[in-house]
Amino acid sequence: MKEALAAAPVATPIPITAGPSGLRFHAYYLDRVQQEALLATLRQVLHRAPLYTPSMPKSGRPFTVRMSNCGPLGWTSDQAGYRYQPTHPETGRPWPPLPGVLIEIWNDLTGYPYPPQACLINYYGPTAKMGLHQDRDEQDFAAPVVSLSLGDSCLFRVGGLKRSDPTRSFRLNSGDALVLGGEARLAFHGVDRIFPDTSPLLAETGRLNLTLRRVTRPNVAIAAVGCGGDLPL
Ligand SMILES: O=C(O)CCC(=O)C(=O)O
Numbered sequence: 001m002k003e004a005l006a007a008a009p010v011a012t013p014i015p016i017t018a019g020p021s022g023l024r025f026h027a028y029y030l031d032r033v034q035q036e037a038l039l040a041t042l043r044q045v046l047h048r049a050p051l052y053t054p055s056m057p058k059s060g061r062p063f064t065v066r067m068s069n070c071g072p073l074g075w076t077s078d079q080a081g082y083r084y085q086p087t088h089p090e091t092g093r094p095w096p097p098l099p100g101v102l103i104e105i106w107n108d109l110t111g112y113p114y115p116p117q118a119c120l121i122n123y124y125g126p127t128a129k130m131g132l133h134q135d136r137d138e139q140d141f142a143a144p145v146v147s148l149s150l151g152d153s154c155l156f157r158v159g160g161l162k163r164s165d166p167t168r169s170f171r172l173n174s175g176d177a178l179v180l181g182g183e184a185r186l187a188f189h190g191v192d193r194i195f196p197d198t199s200p201l202l203a204e205t206g207r208l209n210l211t212l213r214r215v216t217r218p219n220v221a222i223a224a225v226g227c228g229g230d231l232p233l
């Protein structure tokens with residue numbers, strides 16, 4: 001896959017000029033062949049760690065997005081709150097390992113000297129959305145978050161560091177990559193809507209999104225963040 005990545009059309013990162021710095025958009029980072037290869041890998045992950053419906057802290061209201069994870073840690077939410085944990089909340093099994101291709105993508109896009117520890121997999125059906133939020137359940141905000149889109153396009157919204165800051169919306173298409181680093185690491189963002197049947201990639205209508213994250217600060221063992229388990233960095 002390294003060869004496949006190397007053969008990718010050069011996707012010049014587009015820094016998004018208004019708003020917080022450090023937001024980089026790579027249009028069509030993965031070409032169609034690479035998207036299909038990544039999708040096949042993801043299907044294997046989802047076979048071992050099926051999509052499930054998380055629920056909101058306190059209210060217990062179900063998310064419209066279904067989720068799973070791979071990597072030593074996975075992000076989840078239920079009435080007890082948001083957190084990272086080493087096991088799937090329904091099967092109780094450890095999340096499948098991070099596929100090598102995702103580590104290559106992380107290295108290529110971030111150059112961050114430590115590997116991602118979690119890959120959250122979001123599946124949006126045609127009416128699913130994700131409200132404006134910050135990714136702030138991690139200890140390590142020095143590391144960027146890398147987001148990859150597969151399948152139907154969506155309308156993505158990004159703002160500033162305060163919920164009330166002005167926001168801008170743009171379309172994310174299959175194969176696009178977005179890096180939230182620097183000041184944009186804590187930018188508010190969300191998904192307003194899916195544009196159904198805009199991509200032939202998935203057999204079903206909908207969109208898959210992957211976000212690669214560091215969770216602990218370098219050299220802090222995962223066990224030390226209260227996620228249980230004693231997993232290596
Ligand atoms: O689906 C997306 O593009 C964004 C997902 C996201 O923000 C998240 O999972 O925290």
Ligand SMILES: [Mn+2]
Nearest residue numbers: 133134135189
């Ligand atoms: Mn997010």
